[in-house]
Amino acid sequence: MNEATALDDDDAAPPALKARHALLKRLADVVSLPASRINAFERAVTGDLLVEMLRQASPQERRRVAARLTPLAELPDSVARLLLRDAPEVAGLLIEQCAALSDADLVGCARDAGPEHRLIMAGRRGLSEIVTETLFGFGEVETIEAVLRNSSARLSQVGIESVVALSRKQPRLCGLLLKRPELRPSGAYVMFWWCGADDRRIILQRFAVSRELMQEVSEDVFAMAADEAWSDPVSRKALQFIERRQRNRAAIEKSPYDGLEHAIAVAAQDGLSRELASEIAFLAGVKPLTGAKILGDPGGEPLAILCKATGLSRVDLLNLWRSMRRPETTTEGAVHPDLDRVQITYEILAVDRAQTVLRYWNWSLSSALTPNLLRAIREGEDDAVDEYSAPERAAMMALAEDFGR
Incomplete structure (x- = not known):
């Protein structure tokens, strides 16, 4: 007997409970009447009586009533x-299945019930942002995966950012996040640091955007800022992100090396010391912290981004790889897979798009890194991060592991 008809069969109940079963059926029928037959108050009172009976009912009876009420x-x-x-x-x-449930009903169920309920809810059609954000808040990876696979679910930016942060310890979430239309460049750029090679390629293909439009609309602002001697730190930081030039001219004039290429060539020959790594970062127009993050990345793709953004050649990329004493060939004499992957990354990137990624990293890892934020990262005080500042949130996520969190 199927669930839709089981409640209608009074003869299926044990003789001593026949009246109870019949009354459950009748009350469920009354609750199910259309609005033209019963008003809201009558439905509510009937519902209260039905609840009292359901509290003493068997699981089978409650399931039958639930099946009867689901289409309402x-x-x-x-x-x-x-x-x-x-x-x-x-x-x-x-x-x-029940379309009558409100967001409040679903959120209450998620908070008061258990993981199995939340996993079932993750597959419900049309989940709203507030419901998915609530489900994400429990940190249950299986449920989060189900929500991310649910194409009809809507995700808030707060919810997306919480999953991006979780993906640092659960890398299997990265691929699912990259399929979501709600993911923004800020989340993708920071997730890049712990993604696998395939996901990194997707991030660069999809999120390495051009700054051409920003450059067009702000072209005359550069002259205004220069007339003001670059005295406004807010506009200066923004213009540094927008401008076309990547290398630091002032650092080149003060450097003991002839230029960025010369510094990298020396590093390839003598090895990459801490001082030389900082010098390369300054010459490339990024802060030492950003440079250290790039040079220390085990995958190596950030090296390709740095080289393409600064106009370095393939030879310079190889020298930078060699400076860190990374393997260049396999035992069979072929190009090492890691180096090959990094060289391919260099080839597929346009200069402007590589600069966007590099600038965002530098912006979030250094320009937004105030003493207060640095202390918050060290101490794990997520509440100290400005919820409206994408760079601060990115820095918190990207550097948390470096500070042992």
Whole structure:
């Protein structure tokens, strides 16, 4: 017997409980009446009585009532609260199919019920931002994966950022995040640091955007800022992100090397010391912290981004690789797969798009890194991060592991 008809069969109940079963059926029928037959107050009172009976009913009876009420467009709150917190086999009928449930109903169920309920909810069609954000808040990876796979679910930026942060310890979330239309460049750029090679390629292909339009609309602002002697730090930082020139001319004039290429050539010959690494970062127009993050990356793709953004050649890329004493060939004499992957990354990137990624990294890893934020990262005080500042949030996520969190 299927669930839709089981409640209608009074003869299926044991003789001593025949009246109870019949009354459950009748009350469920009354609650199910259309608005033209019953008003909201009558439905609510009937629902209250139904709840009292359901609390003493068997799991099979509660499941039958849940199946009877699932198609309704309107459901008494008291009945919804009770059944949504029931066992998963009962609550799941409503969670999966009942259109009458509000966001408040779903959020309440997620908070008060268990992981199985939340996993069922993750597959429900049309989940709103507030519901998915609530589900993400429990940090249950299986449920988060189900939400990310749910193409009809809507995700908030707060929810996306929480999953991006979690993906640092759960890399399997990266691929699912990259398929979501809600993911923005700020999240993708910071996730790049712990993604695998395939996901990194997707990030560069999809999120390495051009700054051409920003450069066009702000072209005359550079002259204005120069007339003001670059005295405004806010506009100066923004213009540094927008401008076309990547290398630091002032650092080149003060450097003991003839230029960035010369510094890298020396590093290839003598090895990459801490001082030389800092010098290369200054010449490339990034802060030493950003340079250290790039040079210390085990995958190596950031090296390709640095070289392409600064106009370095393939030879310079090889010298930079060689300076860190990374393997260049396999035992068979072929190009090492890591080096080959980095060289391919260099080839597929346009200069302007490589600069966007590099500038964002530098912006989030250094320009936004105030003493207060640095202390917050060291101490794990996520609440100290400005919720409106994408660079600060990116720095918190990218550097948290470096500070042992």
